[in-house]
Amino acid sequence: MIKLFRRTPASQAPRRLTFSILRHNPADPASRPQLQDFEIEEAEGMTLFIALNEIRATLDGSLQFDFVCRAGICGSCAMLVNGRPSLACRTLTRDLGTQITLAPLPFFELIGDLSVNTGKWMRGTSERLQTWIHNAAPVRLDALEERMAPELAEAIYELDRCIECGCCIAGCGTAQMREKFVGAVGLNKIARFHLDPRDTRSDADFYELIGDDDGVFGCMSLLGCHDVCPKQLPLQTQIAYLRRKMAIVGLS
Amino acid sequence: MDVIHTDVLVIGGGLAGLRAALAAKKRGQKVIILSLVPPKRSHSAAAQGGMQASLGNTAKGAGDNEDVHFGDTVRGSDWGADQEVARMFVHTAPKAVRELAAWGVPWNRVERGPHDVIIDSQKVTLNEADAAHGLITARDFGGTKKWRTCYVSDGTGHAMLYAVSDQTIAAGIPVHERMEAVSLIHDGTRCYGAIVRNLTNGKLSAYVARATCIATGGFGRIYQATTNAVINEGIGAAIALETGVVPLANMEAVQFHPTAIFPAGILVTEGCRGDGGLLRDVDGHRFMPDYEPEKKELASRDVVARRMEAHIRAGKGARNRFGEHLWLDITLLGEAHINSKLREVKEICHHFLGIDPAKQWIPVRPAQHYSMGGIRTNAQGAAYGLSGLFACGEAACWDLHGFNRLGGNSVAETVVAGMIVGEAIADFCASPAGDMHVSTALVRDCLEKAEAEFTALSDGQGTEKAGQLLREMQAIMTEQVGIVRHGETLGAAVDALQKLVLRSRQIGLGGRRPGADPELTTAWRLQKMLKLALCVARGAEQRCESRGAHFRSDYPQRNDADWLKRTLAYWPDAAQPLPSLAYEELAIAGMELPPGWRGYGTRDAIEHPATAIRQAEIDAIRARLGEADRHAIQDALMPFRHLLPAHLRGNNARLDESA
Numbered sequence: 001m002i003k004l005f006r007r008t009p010a011s012q013a014p015r016r017l018t019f020s021i022l023r024h025n026p027a028d029p030a031s032r033p034q035l036q037d038f039e040i041e042e043a044e045g046m047t048l049f050i051a052l053n054e055i056r057a058t059l060d061g062s063l064q065f066d067f068v069c070r071a072g073i074c075g076s077c078a079m080l081v082n083g084r085p086s087l088a089c090r091t092l093t094r095d096l097g098t099q100i101t102l103a104p105l106p107f108f109e110l111i112g113d114l115s116v117n118t119g120k121w122m123r124g125t126s127e128r129l130q131t132w133i134h135n136a137a138p139v140r141l142d143a144l145e146e147r148m149a150p151e152l153a154e155a156i157y158e159l160d161r162c163i164e165c166g167c168c169i170a171g172c173g174t175a176q177m178r179e180k181f182v183g184a185v186g187l188n189k190i191a192r193f194h195l196d197p198r199d200t201r202s203d204a205d206f207y208e209l210i211g212d213d214d215g216v217f218g219c220m221s222l223l224g225c226h227d228v229c230p231k232q233l234p235l236q237t238q239i240a241y242l243r244r245k246m247a248i249v250g251l252s
Numbered sequence: 253m254d255v256i257h258t259d260v261l262v263i264g265g266g267l268a269g270l271r272a273a274l275a276a277k278k279r280g281q282k283v284i285i286l287s288l289v290p291p292k293r294s295h296s297a298a299a300q301g302g303m304q305a306s307l308g309n310t311a312k313g314a315g316d317n318e319d320v321h322f323g324d325t326v327r328g329s330d331w332g333a334d335q336e337v338a339r340m341f342v343h344t345a346p347k348a349v350r351e352l353a354a355w356g357v358p359w360n361r362v363e364r365g366p367h368d369v370i371i372d373s374q375k376v377t378l379n380e381a382d383a384a385h386g387l388i389t390a391r392d393f394g395g396t397k398k399w400r401t402c403y404v405s406d407g408t409g410h411a412m413l414y415a416v417s418d419q420t421i422a423a424g425i426p427v428h429e430r431m432e433a434v435s436l437i438h439d440g441t442r443c444y445g446a447i448v449r450n451l452t453n454g455k456l457s458a459y460v461a462r463a464t465c466i467a468t469g470g471f472g473r474i475y476q477a478t479t480n481a482v483i484n485e486g487i488g489a490a491i492a493l494e495t496g497v498v499p500l501a502n503m504e505a506v507q508f509h510p511t512a513i514f515p516a517g518i519l520v521t522e523g524c525r526g527d528g529g530l531l532r533d534v535d536g537h538r539f540m541p542d543y544e545p546e547k548k549e550l551a552s553r554d555v556v557a558r559r560m561e562a563h564i565r566a567g568k569g570a571r572n573r574f575g576e577h578l579w580l581d582i583t584l585l586g587e588a589h590i591n592s593k594l595r596e597v598k599e600i601c602h603h604f605l606g607i608d609p610a611k612q613w614i615p616v617r618p619a620q621h622y623s624m625g626g627i628r629t630n631a632q633g634a635a636y637g638l639s640g641l642f643a644c645g646e647a648a649c650w651d652l653h654g655f656n657r658l659g660g661n662s663v664a665e666t667v668v669a670g671m672i673v674g675e676a677i678a679d680f681c682a683s684p685a686g687d688m689h690v691s692t693a694l695v696r697d698c699l700e701k702a703e704a705e706f707t708a709l710s711d712g713q714g715t716e717k718a719g720q721l722l723r724e725m726q727a728i729m730t731e732q733v734g735i736v737r738h739g740e741t742l743g744a745a746v747d748a749l750q751k752l753v754l755r756s757r758q759i760g761l762g763g764r765r766p767g768a769d770p771e772l773t774t775a776w777r778l779q780k781m782l783k784l785a786l787c788v789a790r791g792a793e794q795r796c797e798s799r800g801a802h803f804r805s806d807y808p809q810r811n812d813a814d815w816l817k818r819t820l821a822y823w824p825d826a827a828q829p830l831p832s833l834a835y836e837e838l839a840i841a842g843m844e845l846p847p848g849w850r851g852y853g854t855r856d857a858i859e860h861p862a863t864a865i866r867q868a869e870i871d872a873i874r875a876r877l878g879e880a881d882r883h884a885i886q887d888a889l890m891p892f893r894h895l896l897p898a899h900l901r902g903n904n905a906r907l908d909e910s911a
Contacts, residue, residue: 027453027767044573045516047604057719061762061771066289069481071518072603073410073596074293090603111430111452112767119290119429123421132418133356141347142902142911145307146354147386148361154592156358157404160411164292198356 015042015098019055021063022103025112035101036060048081048088048102052114064112072230075163078105078170079114085167085228088114105170118166125182129209131189133199146198159192159238161231168235171224180214184225184235187216191238194245206242207249216242253696254457258284259681261445261461263433263488265291267409267666268645269467270416272633275674276463277423281681284459286431286448288483291417295469295481296666299409300596301523302391302401303667304660305345308906309362309387311378312399317906318342319882320397325658327850328395328552330800330810332505332624332654332818335843337631339892341652341661341668346904348667349388349402355415359388360403360593370528370584372548373538383907391593392526393659395552395852401660406521406596409663416667434705434776435491436464436641437690437698443641444690446491447702454768456702458695462688463677465633465642466492467670470623474785475734476726478620479512479519488647490780492627493787497637499820499834501628501649503784504791507657507801508557508735509621514577516604517619520597522659524614525549527593529582531560532613533568536579544852551852554656554801557618561735564617572615579613586610618735622646622662624653624801625788628820631895633673636820639685642677644669651818655800675897709775714758718775721756725749725778725785733789738805742793749786750829756782787821787831794833795819797858812847812860816840840866844890 017040024033038055049070056063065088068076072090079088080103082096093100108116125131168184175181190210193199210216219239226235262273265287277283287294308316321342326333353359364385366377371392393401404411420427433446437458445461471486472478492498510531511520525531530538531549543559544551551559560578563569569576582590582597587610590598594609601609627643628636629650635641644650645666652665680686732745759775797811798804816838821831840846840862847863849855870889877885883903887893893901905911 025765025767028765045604047516056770061719062765062769064770067482068289068293069295069298071298071600073407074289074295074297074481076289076293092603092606119293122290122292123427123429126418126421130422132422133354133415135354139351139354141350141900142904143350144905144907145350145359145388148358149386150361150363150389153358153361154405156356157360157407157411160358160404160414161407163297163410164290193356196356196358198354 017042017051017093018099019051020099020101021113023113024110025064026110027112042093046093048091048093049077051093052088065114073163075165078118078165078167079103080105080170085170087165087230105166107169107175108166116166118164121166122164122185125186129182129186129189131193133193133196134201135198136200156192156196159188159195159233162188162233163231165230167228167230168225171228173220173222173224174218178214178218181218182210182215184229184239186210187219187239187242188233188235191242194242203245203249207246210242211246211250216246219243253699254455255695256284256457256459258282258459258461260284260463260465260677261286261459262465262467263446264467264469264645264647265427266294266467266469266645267296267413267416267663268670269465270420271667271670272465272467272644272674272677273425274416274420274423275671276677276681277425279675279678281678283425285420285425285427286433286459287427287429288432288451290429291427292413294413295484296413296663297410298481298519299663300406300519301393301521301526302403302408302660303349303412303664304393304396304400304658305349305402305664306342306398306400307346307349307388307390307402308398309384310390310399311380312392313390316398316400317882317909318904319886321345321400323845324396325652325661326845328656328658329654330656330850331812331816331847332502332651332800332838334631334651335845335890336892336895337650337652339844339890340631340672340895341665343892343904344668344671344896344900345664347900348664348671352412352415352667353388355419357411357415358404360405362387362389373528373530373584391523392550393522394525394550394556395547395658401523401526403523405592406523406594412663412667432487433491435698435702436495437695438495438638439694440497441639443638444688444694447698451768451773456699458699460690460695462681462686463640463642465644465673465677466627466647467643467645468647470646471781471784472620472623474725474729474781474788475620476730477512477517479509479517480620485777485781486623486784487777487780489626490784492635492641492643493783493821493823494826495638496822496824498635498641499628499637499822500787501625501651501818501820502655502791503625503787503821504795504802504819505624505655505800506620506788507553507622507624508618510553510556510560510618511580511616512619512621513600513604514615514617515574518600518604519621520580520600520614520616521594522553524580524582524594524597527589528585529580530584532579532581533563534570535568539563539568547852552656552850553659554803555853557735558803560618570615577615577617580616581613582609583611583613620730622657624655624657625649632676633669634676640680640688642673644673655802671900672897706772706776709759710761710764710772712759712761714760716755716758716760718759718771718778721752722774722778722781725752725782729785729788733792736803736805737792739793742789745789746786746793746830749782749789753782753829783823790830791819791821791833808854810857812863813858816847816860842890844886846870
C-alpha cells in the first residue's frame with residue numbers, strides 16, 4: 001500500500017506546538033514590535049496555513065498574514081520560518097520542532113505582523129526593469145504563430161517560473177546594504193527576457209537596466225537567493241551568465 | 253469624502269480583469285484596476301493544465317477547428333451554454349493564444365518526428381509532421397474530440413498571468429492593490445463605480461467611473477472542500493446581487509473537479525488524466541471504463557466526479573484517517589514526463605502529501621472547483637439591469653459553460669472575454685450612454701451606507717463568531733449542496749442557511765482594532781457569502797432536473813421540455829429571506845446544435861418538442877448548401893461574427909487553412 005507521509009505518525013498524543021510570532025501593527029501608534037507566543041495542538045498533515053488560521057480563529061482574531069492559493073503557486077505567504085525565508089503554506093509542522101518562530105520577510109514594507117508589501121516592490125521592479133517583451137511588430141491575431149524551438153520554449157519557462165515571493169530578497173546579503181538592489185528576482189527576469197528571441201532588446205539595452213551596482217554588479221555571489229528559492233530556479237548560473245554578458249558590454 | 257475619478261474601473265486583477273483593462277486602455281480610456289492581492293497572485297495563476305484553442309497543430313489535433321471545439325463546448329455544457337457566446341469564444345480562442353505567444357508566453361511546442369505517449373494505458377507512438385515543428389502543441393483534456401489544450405508545462409495560468417500582467421504594467425495601468433469593492437454606486441438604472449475598502453488601513457473611499465467591470469472570479473469558498481484560493485469568496489458577484497436589479501444566473505451550476513488531493517483539496521491538473529493517468533479504487537482496479545466505455549477517465553468533469561462519488565458509495569473507496577478517497581495513478585507516465593510536463597503536480601505531491609507521484613499513487617477526491625454561474629451579462633459582457641456595469645471571467649455568467657465547463661475552457665475564457673468585453677467597455681465609454689451625470693449626494697449616500705454596515709458589525713454586542721458561522725455554511729454546502737443533490741436535503745440546506753443568516757446578525761467581534769481588522773473583514777464578507785450560498789441552494793432546490801454538474805437523485809434525467817432555461821436570482825429587497833428566482837428560456841429555434849446526447853454520461857434526456865423541428869431545419873440547410881465552405885454553412889445556421897469587435901472577426905489560419 002502507498003505510504004502517505006514522510007514520518008510515521010506518532011502513536012502517542014498529538015504534539016503541542018508553540019508559535020512565537022513577531023507582532024507589530026504599524027496602523028496602531030501604540031504598537032511595539034514583540035514576540036508573542038501561541039500554543040495549539042498539532043493535527044495530522046498540518047501546514048503553517050492551517051496552523052495560522054487556527055490561531056486566528058481561536059486565539060487572536062487580529063493576527064495578520066497573507067495566503068492566497070495555499071498550494072505553493074502564488075507566492076503570497078513567504079515569511080521567515082525559524083529564520084529561513086520559506087513559503088508558509090507548504091511548510092508542514094511535522095517537519096519542524098515544537099517551538100516555531102515566525103517573522104515577516106525583512107526588506108519589504110511591513111503591513112502588519114506577518115504581512116508585507118511584496119506587491120508594491122515587485123511592481124516597482126517590473127517598471128524599472130521593463131519586464132515585458134519589447135517588440136514593435138504588430139501582433140497578427142489571425143496568422144499562424146511564430147515558430148520556436150521546443151527546447152527553447154522549455155528553457156524560457158524554466159526562468160518564467162518565478163513567483164515573486166520575495167524569498168530571494170529576504171535571503172540576499174546585498175539587499176541588506178543596497179536599498180535599490182534588484183535582487184535575484186530582478187536579475188532572473190532580465191535573464192528570462194534576454195533568452196527570449198521575441199524580445200528585441202540588445203545586450204546594450206539590458207546593460208542600461210542592470211549594468212551597475214544596483215544591478216548585476218552589486219551581487220556578491222553569496223547566493224542565499226539560490227539556496228532559499230522555493231521554485232529552485234537556477235539563479236546561480238543565471239546571475240553568473242548575466243554578469244559575464246554585461247561585463248563584455250561594459251568593457252567594449 | 254475621498255473620491256477618485258476614472259473612465260473605467262475594473263474590479264479584479266486576475267486574467268479576465270487585466271485583459272479587459274488592457275483593451276479599454278488601448279482605446280484611450282483611463283483605467284484603474286482594483287485587486288485584493290497583487291495581480292500576479294490572483295487565482296488565475298493556479299490554472300495548471302492549459303487553455304483550449306483549436307490550432308490543430310499536432311497529430312492528435314489534426315482536423316480540429318472552431319466547429320469541433322464548439323460542439324465539444326456545447327455538449328460539455330449539457331446544452332446550458334449560450335451558443336452564440338460559445339461561437340464567439342471558440343472563434344477568438346486561437347487569436348488569444350497567438351496574442352499571448354507574441355507577449356512572451358512560452359507555450360510548449362510541437363517537436364517533429366516520432367514520440368511515445370500513453371493513451372488508454374497503452375504506449376502509443378505518435379508522429380508529428382515536419383510542417384508543424386515549432387508551432388504550439390496541445391495535450392488531451394476531458395470531453396474533447398481532439399487534443400486541443402495548449403499548455404506551458406503545468407504552469408499555464410502562471411505563465412499567462414505574468415505575461416498579461418506585465419503588459420498592463422507596460423501600458424501604465426495602475427493597480428490599486430489590497431482594495432476590496434464593498435458596494436456598487438448606482439441609482440437603480442445606471443452604475444457609477446464602487447465604494448472601496450482599503451484592506452491595509454480599513455478606510456472607505458468612492459471610485460466614480462463611467463464604466464465598471466466586475467472580474468472577481470468565482471465563489472468556491474462558500475464550500476468546505478474546494479480547490480479555490482482563499483480569496484475566491486464571490487464578493488464581486490454579491491455586491492452586484494445586492495443592487496437588487498442585477499441578477500446572478502445559474503448559481504446552482506457548480507463544478508466539482510475530479511482530482512483534488514485528499515484531504516487538502518489542492519488541485520492536481522486534468523492534464524494528469526489527459527496525458528494518460530488513470531483513476532483506481534481500493535483494489536487498484538481502474539474503474540472508469542466500467543462506467544464510461546467511450547471516454548473513460550476523460551469524460552467531462554461532472555460525469556467523472558459523479559462516477560467517482562458513486563464508486564465510493566458502492567464501497568470501493570480507499571480509506572485513510574481523514575476519510576474515503578480514490579487514487580490517481582500517473583506512475584505509468586514515467587519520471588521524465590512528470591519532471592517536465594507535470595512539475596507543479598510533482599511539487600504539490602511532494603510538499604503536501606510527502607509522496608513522489610512517479611512512484612506512488614495520489615489520493616484524490618472531487619472538490620468544488622468552478623462557478624459556472626455568476627453575474628448575468630449579454631454577449632458583450634454588459635450586466636443585466638444596470639447600464640455601465642460589465643462583468644467577465646468566472647465572476648460572470650456570459651454563458652459559455654452552461655451547466656458544466658470543459659477543462660481548459662475557463663482560463664481561455666478569461667482572456668477571450670477580456671478581449672471582447674474590454675472593447676465593449678471602450679465602445680460604451682465612447683457612446684452617448686457612456687456620459688455620466690452623477691450626484692455627489694448619491695455617492696455620499698452609498699459611502700455612508702457602507703460605513704454603517706461596518707460600524708454595525710464592529711459595534712455588535714452579540715455572541716456569535718463569524719469564523720464559526722462561515723465554517724458551518726461551508727459544511728452545509730459541501731454536505732447538502734454538493735455533487736449528488738436531493739430535494740429534501742436541499743430544502744434542509746436552505747432552512748439551515750437562513751438560520752445562519754439570522755445568527756450572522758448577532759456577531760460580536762473579539763475587540764476593536766485599528767487598521768483593517770481581519771475579523772471584521774470576515775464578519776462583513778460572511779453576510780455576502782451567505783446570500784450567494786442561498787442563491788446556489790435555492791436555485792438547486794427549484795431546478796427539478798439533472799443537467800451537467802447539477803445532479804438531482806430525485807430527478808435524474810435532463811429535462812429539456814421543462815428546464816431548458818437559465819435561472820436568474822435577484823435580491824430586490826435586502827430584508828427578504830430568500831432570493832427571487834426568474835427564468836430565461838434557451839430558444840432551441842436559434843441553436844446551431846440542438847439538444848442531444850453528449851457522447852458520454854447517461855442517455856435519457858426528456859426531449860423538447862422544438863428539438864426535432866430545429867434539427868430538420870438544420871438538416872435542410874446543410875443539404876441545400878452541400879459542399880459549401882464550412883464557414884458559410886455555419887453562418888447559415890447561426891450567424892455570430894456581428895457580435896464580435898471588427899478586428900476579431902477574421903478566419904483563423906491553420907496549417908491546412910489560410911486566414
